[in-house]
Amino acid sequence: MLEKSEQTIVIKRVKKGGGGHHGGSWKIAFADFALALMAFFLVLWLIESTTDLEKMVIAGYFSDPRSLASTGDGGTPYVLDMGGTPLMLPNQGMNPAVVRDDEEPYVEASNELENLEMIEMARLRQVEMLESLKGQVENLVAGNQAFEWFDESATVEVTEDGLSIQIVDRENRPLFALGSSEMMPYARQVLWSMASILEEVPNKISIYGHTDSVPFGDNGGQYTNWELSSDRANSARRALVEGGLDYERFAQIIGMGSSLPLYEDAPEDPANRRIVIMVLNELAEQRIQEGTRDSELNGVAPPEDVLPDGDVPEIF
Template structure:
């Protein structure tokens, strides 16, 4: 008998069809090319940058994101073990504003300057006199100068009588000066025109001093504390703004200086040390006089 034929089964496995990509690879490729372009752009910028610029770029990438966004110390200047981790209180920084009163005082004077400028800009009356108000920072502190104008004088001619607009300016400035404990000085300036009216004993020196004192009274009348005034003086025409023209009306002005702590301490120390020196000299003279009186005089020679 013949064997039955064995059935042959053929399995055909059909490959699963993938869904169409829809061009998503193009987006990935575009991102890759953009990143490469940015990379080569950065490399090119670094190649043409100076060493100082590269140092600044390196500092930027070292800086933590929190410090870069909210502000703070750079990693190169921070004393912390962790860059951007804050101040290391085990070290003492001599330049820290909290331990440097001069720096803090300078910041307060700058803020006062901004405050005065805001008051002037917000007040329609003061704003029209803005060209006659000069505000700047000097080595002594914050200086406010009210200068004269040919068509708008601050005082009556050859007089210390304050004009109404000048009185308005001083009344507005006075209360603002109370915002800082710093004391002030006032100086009156005239031009080089000789003072003609009156007796010979009255000159531009007396006139400038009287105008400075009249300005002090207006500041106090406007609300400034009287104890803030440390010195009032007249300097006549010795300090002209326009040195090329001593007769220029701009040379006639009132200068108010909000003293910084260093200038204030120096003036106070000079005044107190001068008084002490005077008392000491007087004491030495008295002692010397007593010593001279106590020395026995030689006996007079007998007459023949």
């Protein structure tokens, strides 16, 4: 009976892994966190220490890695060339006999400025600056009761060439004396005040003079609307210089005559007599410089059929 009443006692021991609260699983999670944190601060450091050009190169690599890996023509497969990085030779593995001698072995950093994204960034900065300049001109007019006429006679807008400030003639508020390049005192006063605003930006300035189609006088064609428009544009330039604008800031002073009326269906309208002050953006300024340089080197003259016979615009 005693043997039958005895029960077998089984002790089951559960083996706990990781050493209980002294285990190391939390260390793995902490290591991942520390690694992510280090990578985050590394990215912050790179953003702070790299130039805009290097940032654009990095962005271009992640947008299209193949374009950087197959640079050809002397490119480098590395995202950034920090000086100590070996450059890939152009046409590596090709027979030297078929490699052109005029191919450059390396791509200089300045070539990256031709990147479309860099050009777009520069254009947006120019637009932002010109929009700010436009606001200053509008505030100048709004804050002075003596300039109320200017608000009705002027149009200020940002165009593809820069900031255009167009001031037109009104029957009761002409910019110049009739048939003369003498600027009215109230118009000169506006340009004097405007000069201090234009002085704040480094952009070059072009001024265009326009007239209506009414023939100027009866002097045998000795003094026409071409000469008058040129003299009026130059009078506007002198007024800006008198107001404090550096005389070297001007890129072009052009007389357009009556060739580009504001109202084509009414070429004799007084509003066609106007002055356009163009604050050029970098691209427009570059086009003017390249055009002038090409004309000087190649002796290129404007086509004769652009203007009427005997009427040639004067450019100062």
